[in-house]
Amino acid sequence: xxxxxxxxxxxxxxxxxxxxxxxxxxxxxxxxxxxxxxxxxxxxxxxxxxxxxxxxxxxxxxxxxxxxxxxxxxxxxxxxxxxxxxxxxxxxxxxxxxxxxxxxxxxxxxxxxxxx
Amino acid sequence: xxxxxxxxxxxxxxxxxxxxxxxxxxxxxxxxxxxxxxxxxxxxxxxxxxxxxxxxxxxxxxxxxxxxxxxxxxxxxxxxxxxxxxxxxxxxxxxxxxxxxxxxxxxxxxxx
Numbered sequence: 001x002x003x004x005x006x007x008x009x010x011x012x013x014x015x016x017x018x019x020x021x022x023x024x025x026x027x028x029x030x031x032x033x034x035x036x037x038x039x040x041x042x043x044x045x046x047x048x049x050x051x052x053x054x055x056x057x058x059x060x061x062x063x064x065x066x067x068x069x070x071x072x073x074x075x076x077x078x079x080x081x082x083x084x085x086x087x088x089x090x091x092x093x094x095x096x097x098x099x100x101x102x103x104x105x106x107x108x109x110x111x112x113x114x115x116x
Numbered sequence: 117x118x119x120x121x122x123x124x125x126x127x128x129x130x131x132x133x134x135x136x137x138x139x140x141x142x143x144x145x146x147x148x149x150x151x152x153x154x155x156x157x158x159x160x161x162x163x164x165x166x167x168x169x170x171x172x173x174x175x176x177x178x179x180x181x182x183x184x185x186x187x188x189x190x191x192x193x194x195x196x197x198x199x200x201x202x203x204x205x206x207x208x209x210x211x212x213x214x215x216x217x218x219x220x221x222x223x224x225x226x227x228x
Contacts, residue, residue, distance in 0.1 A: 033216050042206050042219030104217060108158035
């Protein structure tokens with residue numbers, strides 16, 4: 001199936017630092033989504049992107065849908081301890097026959113640790 | 117409030133026993149999904165269902181079974197054929213168009 005390459009796998013940062021993570025694919029996606037999973041809980045949607053080039057913010061979080069439609073990044077500014085968790089990218093890719101596949105493809109996640 | 121509920125949160129079973137994990141949603145979503153999560157493995161799709169009385173295997177369906185008799189419910193049975201059942205299991209639902217999933221809070225299954 002389609003794959004998303006998410007990096008980095010893990011990050012250890014100091015409180016107050018900015019964070020950046022990204023996802024890339026060899027195929028075109030027509031939506032990009034970013035989720036956060038707190039320890040022991042289910043993922044929660046942070047940001048959804050629907051147009052190439054779109055830049056969307058949600059508080060200290062900013063995400064962009066790459067122009068090529070094959071990548072996306074998520075930035076977190078001024079990190080705080082409650083930012084710890086696993087961040088997943090996900091997307092709907094374009095079928096080779098055209099149209100969207102509403103089943104999401106997920107990246108493997110970025111584990112973020114924030115030291116107070 | 118609408119949402120998706122998984123129960124129980126923690127489940128312990130003896131090896132060789134079948135166990136069923138519950139997933140219920142009141143979001144009126146057509147599609148439902150089961151994922152397995154192991155440390156460092158990300159989310160792996162077990163089964164998904166697009167409509168009632170229909171479901172498809174995901175990437176790791178062996179040793180699992182599902183049913184979709186009602187739109188609101190998509191229970192997952194972990195059978196004794198599953199070689200390594202201890203994991204965190206996540207249920208999700210979505211509408212059948214491009215958009216995100218809503219996830220449950222997960223069930224941690226431990227087989228001893």
